Every structure is written in C-alpha cells, then in structure tokens.
Amino acid sequence: MAGNSFGRIFKLSTFGESHGDAIGGIIDGCPAGIFLDFKAINAEMQRRKPGQSAIVTQRKEEDEVKFLSGIFEGKTTGTPIGFIIENTDQKSKDYSHIKDIYRPSHADYTYDKKYGIRDYRGGGRSSARETACRVVAGAIAKQLLKDIKITAYVSSVGEMELKKNYSELDFSEIEKNPVRCPHAEMASKMEDYIKSIRKEGDTIGGIVTCVIQNVPIGLGEPVFDKLHAELGKAMLSINAVKGFEYGSGFAGTEMKGSEHNDIFEADGSTKTNYSGGIQGGISNGEDIYFKVAFKPVATIMQKQDTIDSKGNKAEAEGKGRHDPCVVPRAVPIVESMAALVLVDFYLLNKISRL
Amino acid sequence: MAGNSFGRIFKLSTFGESHGDAIGGIIDGCPAGIFLDFKAINAEMQRRKPGQSAIVTQRKEEDEVKFLSGIFEGKTTGTPIGFIIENTDQKSKDYSHIKDIYRPSHADYTYDKKYGIRDYRGGGRSSARETACRVVAGAIAKQLLKDIKITAYVSSVGEMELKKNYSELDFSEIEKNPVRCPHAEMASKMEDYIKSIRKEGDTIGGIVTCVIQNVPIGLGEPVFDKLHAELGKAMLSINAVKGFEYGSGFAGTEMKGSEHNDIFEADGSTKTNYSGGIQGGISNGEDIYFKVAFKPVATIMQKQDTIDSKGNKAEAEGKGRHDPCVVPRAVPIVESMAALVLVDFYLLNKISRL
C-alpha cells in the first residue's frame, strides 16, 4: 500500500535512501530455473551509474549488486531474489546546509508535511538512486523476455528534437555517444548543448522514446490494467517524469478516425500503427512505442530563493555533482520499467486460458 | 490480477458487457456512516449517458443505477456497495454482421487472440459502456472528498484548441454547452466542427483538461505509486486515451531548471506551479492539473477494408448510433477516475503517521 512495490506476478519491492548503508530490493515471483547472465545485469547497471561520461553527474558509485538469495548454482530457484547495492560515495558528505531547507521543486516539503520527518541527506528516499534497484530487476526481466526487444533512446533535449520515426534509426548507434541519441550529428549537438547548460549551472529537460519489438499478441488486461496504462504508470513513477504518450499520442487527437484506424493485412498485422501496438489495452503484435517527458533536474548550481521548515526566507544552491540533464541516464531506467511491465503481463497471460 | 478492479482502500471492481442483461460493480472499502446524495450520483450519470445532446451517440440508455447493498437508511455501512445498471437499449440488436469481422483499431482482434473467444455484441467488455460503473463509484468518491473540487473540461477537439490557462476560465460555463468547453465561442465552433465530422461519417479526437483544487498536502505514495503515476494510469485506463501529462508536461522538457523550479512563498505555497501540484509524487497543496489525449473513435460510418477471423478480406462499416467525438462524454469519466485516485490516497494517508 505504501507504494514501494511494482508488479503483480513478477514483483519488485525496493528499499533504501541515498545515504544509508545500502539500498536494495526483493524480486518475488521470478520463475524457477532461469540461468542468470550476471554480466548482462552488470552492463545495465553501468548504463545507469553516475560518472559514466562527461555529461552526467560525477559522483563515484560503483553500483555493484550483491545477490543474497533466490539463486542457486547460477539459476533462479523460484524463491525471492534479495539484493543490496552499497552506498559507497555519499556517506561522508555534509548535508547540514539543507537540513532545514526546502529546495524548490524537490520533495523536501512534501515529505516533511506527509511524514513529519525526512531523511534530508541527499534527498533520502526521493533520490533517483532508488532507480538502481529498478535496473537490477529490469535486467533480470529482460532475460526472461528473451526475444522481446526493448530499446529506449533520447529523442529530444530541450528544444532539440530528433524528428525521425524510430524505424528510420539505427539502434546500434545509441550506445556510441554519451547522450544515447541514435543519430551521431544530433547527438553531438545535444552533447554540446548539455555542456553549455552545465556551464550555466543550469539543467534542461528532455524526452526518451522507447520501442518494444517482437511482442507476443495478448499481453495486457483489458479494463483498468490496460498494457499502456501500466506502461504509463511505470514511466510516470520514474523521478522527474511529467508526461507519457504512446502510439499516435497527443498528435492523434488531431486526427480523424478514417486516418487513424489501422487497417489489417491478411495476417492480422496492420498497414499503419497509430495504435502503438496496443488495441483495447492488449498487445496486437505490432511494435509498441511511446514517449516519456522528463522535466529539468531541480538541483541547479545557482542561488535560488526558498524557505526553511519554519517558513523563514532562505537560499538554496546545489553543490557538487549533479546531472545537468537526466535523459541519458534515464534510458536504461525506462527500458527497465518497460521490461517489468512486460514480464508481469507475460507471466499473467499464461493463465488467461487453461 | 485480471484488471477489473481499481484502488487499494476504496476499491471499485466492475463487471459486464455492453449487451448482457446488466453491467455493475462492487465498491469495497467505502468508510461507514456517509450519507449518500443519490441525486448527485444520478446527475453524474446523466453527464455520461448516451443521447444527452445532438453531438453524442443517440442510443437510448437510462443508465439507472440500482444499489443492492452496503447502504442502510441512506448511509454507507462499511460493507461492500454492490450495484447494477441494466442494459435496456441494446439487447435486441443484430450483431451477426460483425460476428467474424475484426473492426480496425477496435479490440476485436486482440480479445480473440488473447482469450480464444469474444462476446462480439457491441464490443462486449471492451465497450466504453463499462465506464458507467466508474462514474457511479466516482460520484460516491466525490462525496467523500467534500472540499476537494475536481473539474474537467474539453480543451481541444481535433486541431481546435482552447489556448487559455485554466485560471482564466469560468468553470460554470462548462455544463452550458454540449461540448463541455468553458468558453462559449470556442464551444460553439467545436460543436459545429463535430457536427460536420459526423456528417462525413467520420470521427475526431480531442483533449480533456482536468483541474483538482483544494487538495490536502500529503496525498500520494512516493516511489511506484506516485500521485501522478496513479492519475496517469487511471486516465490511460479510459477507452481511447493515448496520452497523459501533468503540470508542465511535454512542454516542460524544453525548459531549464532555473525557469521550471517553483519558488516557495513563506506559507509553503509556490509562486509558479509547473509542478502541477505534485512534488516527489506527493501533493503539495497547489492545484493539480493534467491533460488527457483521446484518439478519434474507431467506429466510423464509412466502409473500411478489414479481415475476418480467418484472414479473409472483409468490409467493416459502422451502423447506427456512435459518438463522432468522445471528449464531451469523457469529461465526467475523467473526473470520476480522478476522484477514485484521490479518495484512495486520501484514505491511505490517514495511516501514514500514527
């Protein structure tokens, strides 16, 4: 009920603040008998971790996952997979300067009002550090999904937008640049732009596009738990996300039915895919694609007026090492959350008929 | 697990196909001792029901709710509120012409593939008729929320967009026109446009904006069940929805942190509200506002190529009485789903501290 779990069948529960000894989680409901590829899990962690390139936060966190249970001789056993990730970098820091300060557009104020207490060190539970646990679970989910291919990439940074359909892009370009934009020229511009933003001590928003290919027909539950509704919730649960659209999205509102309807081919595939691979909340076998909007990071390296917990005027100024733009590191998180949604419906769908 | 329930504490479960004897539901977890205003419930049903104006479907459904339990001498008793709504109009119709046809961009194909069987009469479970049950529960939820004011309205139809901030609008205008757009002139244009679209035998999409005022601080759970994540899921679970954004939304991705951050006033309120009333997944007391994108209705009064269940070429053509544009009737549904999200977090928040 307190919202620290995700999934029905394949369920991830997470715990941990950015400045405790460790964060971690439990994956419950992972089927037995799966050989896990730990290198692949680690590779996903590397895509999310701080310090991976010049345009992300320079914090030093190795983000090494330690599995404590649920795996025996390399295979899942059907029992819960417990894991922890130690917080190595942040312990020693001094956070007394923000102890009583409510930073603008952070969760300081709302946590304090809701709980009457907050762990102010580095954002505590509201820190995006929590998403490291999602990437662990997502990496395992991807291994269960095998042929289903989930690919996210940065499609815009600020006003810079990659105006190409995903089908025109070469996904192998994504990991070749630190922005994770599959278009070398645009990526280079975005990178320069992010650097200039950082120089200003400012931050900028952006959009991550995600494409899911080779999806089996039939995933999703038709009423409240529509496939796109769960994808939407999953994405909106990621820190800093402000919007979600799939298929034709907001632009689809301007279309007529006669344009928007996806006409069938004889094999059940469709000539167009405004539906975004989902009809009636259920996957139809076409590619699923969606966009996720991220706001600019709230921590900026500029002085801002604010208040303290007593309502007195105060000043907030970010210190140290923060992301000037969150989307490059958000790419593996978006993929992970998509994988968690997919794997859950994939397992659940095994019992839609006897 | 099969996705026919919504909410944790105040939980709505629905059942029913558009052409069975009745649809209905159970509201479990409604606190005891609430005097219900049945007129108010009926008024909400009238806002959603078919045939209410010239620009919506002309089907004849009274949508009268019959409560079967959980209410005694006008008050809720704390036990489940069971209710049914009889299907009066549709029983006699002939649906043999679509029995084996997969209508484009409907759920016919995906239901058939998922379940191996489908009730083809009028869309069966995938019909938006199911949302009548959501309006019943939403109307009760609104009564529990008392001072919290939830207002939705049509902000665009096709390319016609009401380019005004909600604060500039007079909400009392909403119910004065059949489009439910709180701007007489724009409403009139939209109405004409919808009529012309219907004349073409076509349909058009649109956007519903929703504003929630007088929200207590502290609603929402901070990680996976963020307030906006649940609102997003709730909206995306409504038939024909393609996108959701709150606060600054997609436009916020183009802003810098220094512009986007909402600076506090001494009382904890904020000078701007790009956050959309939610920070870290928790309400901060400012207005919550969001947009919901609806695609054009898939049923058009034009011939379309399609296939039947054996993959043979076929033709589909809508018959009878359908909505040329869904957004006017979607307004109370959006409000109802918002109310269900709010009431659930409102109750849950009572136990965030002892």
Add this chain to the structure above:
Amino acid sequence: MAGNSFGRIFKLSTFGESHGDAIGGIIDGCPAGIFLDFKAINAEMQRRKPGQSAIVTQRKEEDEVKFLSGIFEGKTTGTPIGFIIENTDQKSKDYSHIKDIYRPSHADYTYDKKYGIRDYRGGGRSSARETACRVVAGAIAKQLLKDIKITAYVSSVGEMELKKNYSELDFSEIEKNPVRCPHAEMASKMEDYIKSIRKEGDTIGGIVTCVIQNVPIGLGEPVFDKLHAELGKAMLSINAVKGFEYGSGFAGTEMKGSEHNDIFEADGSTKTNYSGGIQGGISNGEDIYFKVAFKPVATIMQKQDTIDSKGNKAEAEGKGRHDPCVVPRAVPIVESMAALVLVDFYLLNKISRL
C-alpha cells in the same frame, strides 16, 4: 482491504446483506474457454439452501443464481463473471424487535462498535447468507479442477463422533441422509439428536471433515501462503468456525518424529500420510484431509439476558426458522472454499516455472 474478496488469480468478491434486494459477487480471473455446467452449479446451491430437509432452517429461499456477464454461448470469456441471487423470502419480515438489541455471540455488538451503524435485519452482512455466493464460485472452481475430487462430510455432531478414518468410508453415502454423514447408522443417530436439540429450542456444534483427492504435486506457495495456511484461512472465514487442523492435527503434537515422519515409497508416494498431503506448504500428491470445527449456532429459541445499544438490560429470543445445527449445510460451503483455494494455487502454479 475490507476483506470481501478471496483469491489472488481466481478471485471472488462478494456483496450483499441478508435483507437487501439481492446478494451477489464477481468472479475475476476465471480463465477463458470453459464450458460451464449450470446444472452442476445449481446442484451445489441446492445442497446449501435453506429448507432442504427437516433438520435445517425452514426458510424459503430458492437461491437461484442469475449470471450477468463473463459467459458467452455457455463458455467463460475471460472477463469477470458477475452474478446476483435475489433475496426472496426475507424482505417483509419485522426486525424491529432486534433493532437496538445486541444478541449474545452474534456480530451485532462488534459491527455497531466498528462501523457506528449496522443493518440489523437478519444479521445484515454477518449473516451466513453471504456463503451462497461462495458456493456459486466454488461450483465453478470445481469445474476447472476436473479430476481433483473434493469431498466434505459431517464427522461429528456435539459429542457424537464418527470415529473412522475417511478411507474406511463410502462417500456415496454422504448425500443419502440429511446430516451428510457417510455412515447410515451414525447419521440416523445424529439426525435424531439434532431433532431433540431443536425441540429444546437449542443448538449444537459439530465437525466437518474434508478430503481432497487426486491433487497435483506442487500446489501452494512455501512461506506465508502455504497451502494449508490458505485452507485454514478459508475455513476460518466461514461463519461459526472455531478451529482447523490438517493431517495429524492436534493429535500429531503427541507424536514423536520417528512415528510421525512419512516414509517414501520408490514412486515418491508415502507409506503413511500424517503430513496430510502437504509438506513445506506444498502439496505432495497424497490426499489432503482436514477438519473444521463449528460452534453451536448463536440464535436459540430460548430467552436470553442481553443488553441494548445503550447498555440497558434486555431480552433476546430467536424467532422463526433457524438451523439447530449448522454442519449439514456447511458441507458444500467447506467444499467450495477448498475449491477456491485449490483453483487459485492451481492457476498460480502454472507460472512457478517458465
């Protein structure tokens, strides 16, 4: 959360008071494509219904189930099965005599204190009438379970105990007498005893034994949701139940490990079955057997001292038509709840391995 649902995958939610227009429920998560045998469902309802013999309550309720959704052309569609059972007998009765009275060992006092309101007519939600909905769902669950055979019978009434192991009994005898005891001589004695108890205006307790045969290996989840833990909860959720034991039960506490351990045969079966077909919370393929203790019905046809809602002395006296002993009618309820537990684990087990 409010406790009106049972099951994870195959989930029954019920609503209804004994004196509303109808009781009913929703079965969500029933797999698609199952031909339902409505005669079999009705037959189970007949086993539970009032008035079926001289030793049960003489109320007149036909307990006819009306299915409203989720079934098409005789088959389940994978969508929720909504159903209602009208309350035909009880509406007109006068309950003003118990309006303010707390009947001893009923739920009048606790409902009033918990909710601040109660539907006093016939026990309201606390009436065992609710179990009719369980029998509907149980009857459907039984049809999914096919070869799994669930058999309950009365093994004691008051101090009269059928001291035979289930393997010595002929289950085809159960339905041949109104007590549902598979031993003609003992059944006859029990029947006479129940009649004499009724003549006294009193009631008597009893025990129902249940045996589940042909159980697949692997049902149950090993930690909190052990198969016997869910069976226990299921049984204890039935009105008037005071105890549950399975396998060796309470008597097993007096045994030594060397006696109690069930030694394996080469095929994995066991020579003895003190484990009651469950080891480590998971079915091992042996027969599951358990006992359920029912207290004497609280409503007696004798005057009892009691209090009213203001703490004043009052008198309570049962009127009309009540069960002198609940166990004969409890037999199909015990079977139904066992079926609901089994079918849920049966479906869930399909995803314990990929």
Add this chain to the structure above:
Amino acid sequence: MAGNSFGRIFKLSTFGESHGDAIGGIIDGCPAGIFLDFKAINAEMQRRKPGQSAIVTQRKEEDEVKFLSGIFEGKTTGTPIGFIIENTDQKSKDYSHIKDIYRPSHADYTYDKKYGIRDYRGGGRSSARETACRVVAGAIAKQLLKDIKITAYVSSVGEMELKKNYSELDFSEIEKNPVRCPHAEMASKMEDYIKSIRKEGDTIGGIVTCVIQNVPIGLGEPVFDKLHAELGKAMLSINAVKGFEYGSGFAGTEMKGSEHNDIFEADGSTKTNYSGGIQGGISNGEDIYFKVAFKPVATIMQKQDTIDSKGNKAEAEGKGRHDPCVVPRAVPIVESMAALVLVDFYLLNKISRL
C-alpha cells in the same frame, strides 16, 4: 503472489535461504515517527535464536539484525525498513550427503517437484531460519501496538499438558525456564522429557497457547478476512504447524448454544468468553486466546529409509544440531505473527469510518 509477503498495510516481505550470505526483509507501510526500541527488538531475537538453552539446537547464530533504511535518527520515516541478518554459522557445512536425498516429511521432495531445482543446503528457503525475519517485524509491530499485550507460552509437550486456563497462570514465569511454560513444576517435567527425547535421537511435538489482552474493539474485517481467519493463516504459515483453534475451539463443537453464548454485561463485556474475543470476525474487547499445534520436528538423529531424487532407496540421518522440540523457540514466533496480524488490522481500522 509467490507468498513471501504478509500483511496489507503493515507489510513484511522476506527473502533468504538458511545458507546464503544473509536472510532479510522489507517492512513496508510502517507509519512514520515511531521511536524504535532496538534493545527490545534484540531481546525478541534472543528468544528465538539457536543455542539459547540446553534443550534447543546448539547452532551458533548471533542473529544480529542490521537495519539498512527507513529509520532516521532513531525514528521510522514512513519509508520501507530494509534489514538483513547474516548467516554466520552455516556456510562452511557439508551438505553433499543430502544433495540428492529426499528427507522424510521435509520439503525436499515438494520443492524439487514444484520448482525443478532446490537449494538443498540446510533446507534452503524451507528452513525455519526464515522466521527470524518475522520476529524482527513482529518486534516492531509490538512497539506500535503499545498497550496491547501479546503473550504466548508452551501449554503442552507431547502428552504432557498444562491443564490450566490462562487466567490461572502467572505469565512472568514464562521466561524463567527454557521450555517457556508458565508453571515451574510442569516446565521442569517438560524439560526432562525433551532431554530424554533428544537422548533417543528423536523429536516431539507440542502446543503453544497465545493470549492477547487489551485489544481495542473493532479489529478485523467481517467476511473473508475475519480476525481469527488471519490469525489462523498467520499461525499455520509457521513451519511445523498442524492446527489452530481459538476461543472454545474444537471443544466448542460439543457445546449447546445455550451454554456457549457469551452473555453481555451492561458495559458490553461478556460474562464468559467462549467467543475468544472475536465475534463476527471482529474483536469485541475481550481477551483473544488461541492454540497452535506443532508437529514433531522431521529431522531425527536416527536412520530412516528414504529415496533419492531418482527413486532409488536411500538412508537419511540427521546430523549435528537440531531442535528436539520446537515449541520453546516457537513462542516468540507465535507472538510475532500475532503482532503482525494485529498491527495490520489496527491500522486498517483507522479508516473504517471517516
């Protein structure tokens, strides 16, 4: 769904095998602002831990809990409480002798059949070591419950039964002897008996009685989640439990309604308490009391015939350090599970009325 979580509002999820690096868990939904008494938590762990007396297993486990999150400056923060308990004793042991052996009346066979794989070292997930996590959560739950007093004790070992009502006993005697029986003379006999059983290389069952005092009126949900149904499930989920009864229990089946009914005093209390403090599934303010039946431990120090995973004849013989009788160490586990049930309903009850 996989059964590793307990509770709705105050939810414990556990992970861990007896021979991994650590076991642990997450407590989600603990209200914010509670000062935790860590000494009290540790004291409960000491009551459960191995090696505490001469009549329990002599394994060496310190069972030190390490909290990783959810606590700040000694207080709960409303975020999930993650914790681990390292496995210090067991890592080095050699379990190759049971690798392919199915030990009689253990979970070896059922785990292997269900999952196709099992961690054979020390029982893996089926080991009662998992209950250490329950005691952590139970100890915290007790602190929330404040005035509610939960007391368990050993009431029988084998055929030795303490034939006294709990009201005749001095609970301060419980911790004065290693058996945890609040009657010095009987405790001494039981202790001698357990020692003699151990000398035989055998094991013996027993019964734990639990009494809950100062219970607020109104806890429990009335239909499927009756207070005693959840208590029953909680107890039956503990390793080796075979039965549960509350209030009059199985003996109550032999009583007449006129004897069994609990007559009210003017203040709403009752003259007798056959109901066991629960009526209609809801606490009535009287003492709750129940009995939990434990079978003899399956691991005995005698040779037993068994089979290996291929169906070949084999021999099993316990080695090393096992409990000859589980009930003394089960006492804090029973209390912990009772506390988890109570705290969950306690929190849930805060929203039964507005």
